Amino acid sequence: MKRRKFLRNIAAIGIGMSVVKPNIFGANDKVQIGFIGLGNRGDQVLDAFLPHQDIAITSLCDLYQPYIDFAAKKAGGNPKQFKDYRKLLEQKDVDAVVICTPDNWHCLQTIHAAQAGKDIYVEKPLSLTVNEGRLMAKAIEKYKRICQVGIHRRSVPVCMEAAELVRNGYIGKVTVARSFHIQNEWPIGIGNPPDSNLPDDLDWNQWLGPAPKKPYNINRTFYKFRWFYDYSGGQVTNFGVHYIDFIHWAIGVNFPVAVTALGGKFSKMNDNREIPDTLEVIWKYPDDCLVTFSQFNATGAQWSLPGCEVELRGTKGTLYLFGDGYEIVPDIIKTKEFPARSPLNRDLDKQYREGAKPLIERKKSIKMSTANTTYHTRNFLDCVKSRQKPNCDIETGHRSTSATLIANVALKTNSLLEWDAKSERFTNNNDANQYLSYVYRQPYSLPEV
Numbered sequence: 001m002k003r004r005k006f007l008r009n010i011a012a013i014g015i016g017m018s019v020v021k022p023n024i025f026g027a028n029d030k031v032q033i034g035f036i037g038l039g040n041r042g043d044q045v046l047d048a049f050l051p052h053q054d055i056a057i058t059s060l061c062d063l064y065q066p067y068i069d070f071a072a073k074k075a076g077g078n079p080k081q082f083k084d085y086r087k088l089l090e091q092k093d094v095d096a097v098v099i100c101t102p103d104n105w106h107c108l109q110t111i112h113a114a115q116a117g118k119d120i121y122v123e124k125p126l127s128l129t130v131n132e133g134r135l136m137a138k139a140i141e142k143y144k145r146i147c148q149v150g151i152h153r154r155s156v157p158v159c160m161e162a163a164e165l166v167r168n169g170y171i172g173k174v175t176v177a178r179s180f181h182i183q184n185e186w187p188i189g190i191g192n193p194p195d196s197n198l199p200d201d202l203d204w205n206q207w208l209g210p211a212p213k214k215p216y217n218i219n220r221t222f223y224k225f226r227w228f229y230d231y232s233g234g235q236v237t238n239f240g241v242h243y244i245d246f247i248h249w250a251i252g253v254n255f256p257v258a259v260t261a262l263g264g265k266f267s268k269m270n271d272n273r274e275i276p277d278t279l280e281v282i283w284k285y286p287d288d289c290l291v292t293f294s295q296f297n298a299t300g301a302q303w304s305l306p307g308c309e310v311e312l313r314g315t316k317g318t319l320y321l322f323g324d325g326y327e328i329v330p331d332i333i334k335t336k337e338f339p340a341r342s343p344l345n346r347d348l349d350k351q352y353r354e355g356a357k358p359l360i361e362r363k364k365s366i367k368m369s370t371a372n373t374t375y376h377t378r379n380f381l382d383c384v385k386s387r388q389k390p391n392c393d394i395e396t397g398h399r400s401t402s403a404t405l406i407a408n409v410a411l412k413t414n415s416l417l418e419w420d421a422k423s424e425r426f427t428n429n430n431d432a433n434q435y436l437s438y439v440y441r442q443p444y445s446l447p448e449v
């Protein structure tokens with residue numbers, strides 16, 4: 001894009017070019033923070049920043065005034081209030097922003113914040129498309145910003161311990177990793193409200209941002225937007241990104257080489273969701289590891305061990321990751337070749353098991369909520385001061401998000417897609433590459449980075 005057109009685009013959405021400042025902090029200096037998005041997650045992340053003594057919440061932004069009021073009361077100190085994030089980005093007393101808006105806004109708000117010289121804590125999934133995520137990573141590098149992606153397990157000690165055990169080979173060669181989001185939402189699901197007139201207390205245009213213009217439907221807004229593809233990749237990007245990220249971390253590889261997915265609204269549940277209620281994704285990773293994500297939202301029985309989110313199956317044992325820790329269950333390893341079963345000698349089976357024993361010890365560490373985000377916000381603040389890479393830097397967040405986004409492309413195109421992580425393109429289905437980006441609604445456009 002020519003510089004003049006780029007400047008016109010920036011002007012169209014009201015962002016001025018600002019000088020990127022170096023951010024020099026002393027250990028005791030307070031990091032001044034502005035929040036963009038104060039709904040369900042914004043409130044949780046605010047809770048995870050407030051225990052830290054070296055912060056000041058100076059600005060709050062949301063489209064919904066009751067959420068701003070609620071957060072202002074919690075934060076104290078009379079923060080400035082905005083409905084337009086571009087005004088928040090102009091504030092000199094904002095060093096860092098926390099972006100907890102729906103996924104369709106993450107890319108523009110992150111890049112604009114980087115251009116305005118702010119450091120950034122941005123929620124997962126990083127982006128709505130692979131191309132957006134790559135552009136965001138480029139912007140963070142270009143403007144030399146600190147960016148923590150909100151895949152908070154990366155900073156939780158019990159998860160660090162579990163990932164390190166697997167990476168160091170404790171459970172042997174991992175051949176399969178499975179992950180689960182299972183919750184029976186049948187028969188009412190998210191409900192089925194009709195499209196309706198625009199509400200007085202929400203700017204629908206600002207909610208949509210670059211997403212396509214659609215009639216207002218309350219289910220497309222607060223929290224429930226994640227059941228609609230214009231604003232979210234559904235549960236595979238919502239929950240799945242946490243799990244796939246943990247798998248990447250544990251197996252030491254951050255991209256798949258192939259993906260396929262099958263699913264749909266199989267229960268015919270009576271709601272207006274677009275995303276499947278039943279989905280199975282299978283990825284193949286380099287060095288031969290099969291990874292799956294099972295989203296079963298029309299049946300609720302236990303899977304794996306009760307409460308397990310991710311299961312890594314190694315040749316020596318299996319690691320189960322729960323919401324509050326992990327457990328490693330050793331396999332019994334046989335020392336003899338598997339026999340040909342024969343009616344003439346039923347003892348062969350017994351003999352096969354003789355001398356079999358575990359090669360590793362059982363381990364269990366159930367002590368800490370894996371949803372504890374306070375460690376992640378602490379790590380972000382430390383990195384804002386030290387200018388070191390945070391635990392979930394943008395490249396890590398982008399790679400984990402990309403793996404889940406391409407699963408949706410496989411579902412949409414009903415295909416098995418081969419993925420070249422270097423070029424970030426599918427190599428066996430050119431049509432599928434069109435879903436790596438989408439056309440922004442005017443006057444929004446992807447900034448040139």
Ligand SMILES: NC(=O)c1ccc[n+]([C@@H]2O[C@H](COP(=O)([O-])OP(=O)(O)OC[C@H]3O[C@@H](n4cnc5c(N)ncnc54)[C@H](O)[C@@H]3O)[C@@H](O)[C@H]2O)c1
Binds near residue numbers: 040100222225
């Ligand atoms: N890390 C986690 O475990 C975790 C948990 C929940 C949600 N999330 C992520 O957090 C994000 C928000 O999800 P949520 O559950 O809080 O949704 P939510 O609907 O409760 O909150 C989103 C908020 O963003 C505001 N908003 C929308 N567009 C805006 C704009 N242009 N400017 C300013 N504010 C705007 C809305 O008014 C709303 O209050 C999503 O990306 C989601 O995936 C992460």
